[in-house]
């Protein structure tokens with residue numbers, strides 16, 4: 001059985017180092033089949049590593065390497081999301097934020113700086129077995145979506161996915177990526193609360209340094225979800 005054990009060991013090592021990234025935009029009209037078409041390419045498209053600077057790093061916003069992406073269209077009230085390169089195998093929440101480009105600013109050249117981000121989705125933590133990936137609704141899944149609130153004003157937005165992997169207590173592995181979308185048929189809502197990346201999460205925010213194995217109740221970090 002030595003051969004089997006060696007194979008399992010090697011598979012485990014590969015999984016520990018492979019991680020994942022989020023290259024595929026998903027809308028009501030389908031999911032991208034090409035990586036980084038409507039999602040800005042991140043700095044680690046090969047290594048798949050997390051944002052090494054942690055929650056206060058400038059990279060926590062979009063982790064973009066500067067390559068241009070195209071802008072997809074999604075109707076207010078429609079489905080929007082981002083797909084991962086493989087199943088998300090670490091325990092921890094998936095969250096989405098959106099940010100509207102200022103009028104007259106080309107979304108392709110906008111970096112999303114300042115208090116411009118509102119939360120549109122926050123995964124509900126499991127009631128127990130927090131340290132087990134399978135207990136999370138995101139566990140081992142690849143595609144994550146939410147509904148764009150009908151009252152979202154029309155315009156160009158960044159949509160940011162975030163996965164906060166908490167398995168290594170005190171050393172969060174945060175994976176992010178930003179897609180570009182034009183929201184059409186929108187309403188007159190006022191999205192908020194608005195927060196900044198970096199800024200909204202402190203280095204010692206309980207939501208990013210939580211001990212999944214300590215038996216406490218986990219609360220996802222950041223503002224409440226804007227529901228329109």
Ligand SMILES: [Cu+2]
Nearest residue numbers: 016019090173
């Ligand atoms: Cu990892």
